[in-house]
Amino acid sequence: MLRVGLTGGIGAGKSTVAARLAELGATVIDADRIAREVVEPGTDGLAEVVESFGGDVLTADGELDRAALAAKAFADDESRARLNAITHPRIGRRTVELMGQAPADAVVVHDVPLLVEGGMGANYHLVLVVDADEDIRVRRLGESRGMEAGDARARIAAQATREQREAAADVWLDNSGTPDLVRAQVDALWHERIVPFEANVRLRRPRAPKPPALVEPDPTWPAQAERLLARVRAAAGDKAVRTDHIGSTAVPGLVAKDTLDLQLTVRSLGEADLVSEALSDAGFVRAEGHWFDQPQDEETAPARWDKRFHYGADPQRPVNLHVRSAEGPAWRLALLFRDWLRANPAEAGVYADIKQRLARAHAGDASSLNYSEEKQSWVDAAFVRAERWAAETGWQA
Numbered sequence: 001m002l003r004v005g006l007t008g009g010i011g012a013g014k015s016t017v018a019a020r021l022a023e024l025g026a027t028v029i030d031a032d033r034i035a036r037e038v039v040e041p042g043t044d045g046l047a048e049v050v051e052s053f054g055g056d057v058l059t060a061d062g063e064l065d066r067a068a069l070a071a072k073a074f075a076d077d078e079s080r081a082r083l084n085a086i087t088h089p090r091i092g093r094r095t096v097e098l099m100g101q102a103p104a105d106a107v108v109v110h111d112v113p114l115l116v117e118g119g120m121g122a123n124y125h126l127v128l129v130v131d132a133d134e135d136i137r138v139r140r141l142g143e144s145r146g147m148e149a150g151d152a153r154a155r156i157a158a159q160a161t162r163e164q165r166e167a168a169a170d171v172w173l174d175n176s177g178t179p180d181l182v183r184a185q186v187d188a189l190w191h192e193r194i195v196p197f198e199a200n201v202r203l204r205r206p207r208a209p210k211p212p213a214l215v216e217p218d219p220t221w222p223a224q225a226e227r228l229l230a231r232v233r234a235a236a237g238d239k240a241v242r243t244d245h246i247g248s249t250a251v252p253g254l255v256a257k258d259t260l261d262l263q264l265t266v267r268s269l270g271e272a273d274l275v276s277e278a279l280s281d282a283g284f285v286r287a288e289g290h291w292f293d294q295p296q297d298e299e300t301a302p303a304r305w306d307k308r309f310h311y312g313a314d315p316q317r318p319v320n321l322h323v324r325s326a327e328g329p330a331w332r333l334a335l336l337f338r339d340w341l342r343a344n345p346a347e348a349g350v351y352a353d354i355k356q357r358l359a360r361a362h363a364g365d366a367s368s369l370n371y372s373e374e375k376q377s378w379v380d381a382a383f384v385r386a387e388r389w390a391a392e393t394g395w396q397a
Contacts, residue, residue, distance in 0.1 A: 122230035137156060294380075
């Protein structure tokens, strides 16, 4: 299944987005609803809350008095930790149970108000953040909840900042306008990205080849790469020796194809095979065939430096994931080339000129294969200069 995290600050209108996704066919799991469910009357969760915080956290009808509980539970860090120890495991188990009930081809949308604050983005294939201008959020909170403007702004300030939400967001949905506008954004997102993303993961479908097309450098490439690397680390677990953003998109100011190159270094290719399915499930589909890097010292090196290769399944965020063994030299060379280009703008400029010339020459090709092969001779020569630079500067991976 495809797991989508949905979040947004108070008053941003996240419920409008969740409702539209449900109408389109998503299975929506509401974290707030589960949090209420695990402490309903008659549950062992409520019984443990009463045992820990006293009977005066109940109403006369035996339901949880949330205001009374908050007064006790949020009085200090120890009390908050006690409450979390009671509720969080139950919420987690119920969430897993509901996800397990979804069909194999489901799009599960997990509606989590504190997704950003909890650093939960790596748990999902895609994170959607709903936002609106602060003044609009304050007005909405006044109209829907009767909240005073000062209280509304204080609640907004207590949550994640806009910058923190932007760093976590794969998709930013602006809900400052009327509901029909954000619903139109959701419709396009569903049909153009979410549905094909789910199918690509389930069917293990690689992306179609395209001719080389260079774009101007995007300053958000590193942040995008870090979100994806967090998912790679979550999928690889203790098999990951390190994860890195490599390639042209990792060099500030360098023109590049809008494809993020990521590297997962594992202890051996046997371990790469052990995490293959987990990576594919996480949205990085393993490519068929024999993948390898060309050795630089062909007289003493093996004929090929074998690796594994995975495609990103997200149709609107192309990714190449190179899985390399720490037993070989290729993982280090990828990092050296990146850092050498970062440290030598003149070399990066020459590389950019070569890339642009070859991209024009191969603009009519069916794929980027000939483009990549033609620039490899310059890259191979650059590796020699990069090794010399590493020796002179003491660079280490």
